[in-house]
Amino acid sequence: MYKDPKMIKLLLYQVQCEVEPGDIEDVFDGKVISNMMKKYLEIDGVPQEYKYGKLDTDIFIAFTCNGVSIHKGLRAQQSKTQYLCFPLEVIILNLPPMVHTQNQYIFSLGVIPGPHKQKHLDSFCWPFYLECRCGIQGIRTYHMIMCSFFPLHFFVPHGFGNLIAVIKMKSTCGVSAKKPCHQCHVEGIRDKTGIRQKARTYYVPLTVPGETGNWHEKGILHNLRTHEDYLWMYYRLDTAKSEADWKKIWQETRINQASIWSLLPYFDMGQAIPGGYMHAVCINLMRALVTLWRGEFKGLDAGSGMYIIPLEMWEAIGEETLDSNHWIPAAFVRSLPNIFTDFANFTAEASAFWMMYITPHVLRG
């Protein structure tokens, strides 16, 4: 990377840009990295004399992974197979925020082959972890502009992905655990009415339903899981004396094993992995809202609410959405399908655009 003068200029963006204090414009304005930059570097538990990110050439990268099924649509039905592979990638956070998500600056670490989901992501990340250790100590690199060698440090303070990838990264359980959230200690509640068969999922309401004197749990949002919590849970799992003991702890914490990321001296298990905005809001929440408004959400009726939009109106909304394609420049969004007949083909991008710019007009009444 330090062989291309253009790239060096781009990498220096982070050092040169000045942000007003209090504004959040990039990952570097987040608490995780700014706290990290105040700390001294550690190698094998021994503090060194320089801080993280002290040199201009220090690079911060973020790790991401996700499962993808290779056969989709008709092909999957024809071949009757499901082949799931798991690409691992890193992005460079030093680049300007508009650039670092572009395709040519994403570096692939490899693809974990299928056909099934891997059980233990950490063992696949082990080579990357070893490289991270080298990155802390510094790798001898040639600098094209300064014409000299320098130690290149790189750090991985962030990881991100959708819910499943985050669960894999942290080795926690998902919605089948009693504490389904990996960011706070909220306790989920099971659907005990027995109407639906899939009653194993835990849900997380802010207000506990069906109790007299309902109470809002604003407190749960402040009872966050911290790095120390995770370390303590890993320690307890590792030091369990017998299998029965281990199982007891597992049932309580629902953590399968220690995560490899906690071995990095700077990685904050509690804060460094954000929930996936795209999957949570643009896909899952949108899908839930639209199916709710259509009255098709898991066979629920509106109860005492008045939120179901009648079919004739949905037809009109769908046609208006389709019609709007003529008037939206292609740079804004891909072409939108008819939301009434073709909702399955709505991608995250289309849903987000529909929600932000079209909904206020078509749902006005």
Added chain:
Amino acid sequence: MLDLVEIMKTCTKFGITHKEHAQLSEDVYEWCLAYEEYYSQYKPEQLCTMMVALHELDHLPDDILNCGPPTALWEFVTERSMGEVVWSVTS
């Protein structure tokens, strides 16, 4: 219910000021409470409307504070490169 539009617009901005962030946390909390009132109606039968995705929305302001705006770390990146992997598979 359409306050979500404002929430999403703030989230997709490249820079979020401190004031906007404070407004966002308030909006998110109120929106979630409103969602609960409309759809779950505090009834056990309607509990399945309270998905974990909604709970992730609760944590969104904290995530922004910790990791910067969602535009910097979001999964569109992963999805796009996954598309490349899928396209490159031929027999």
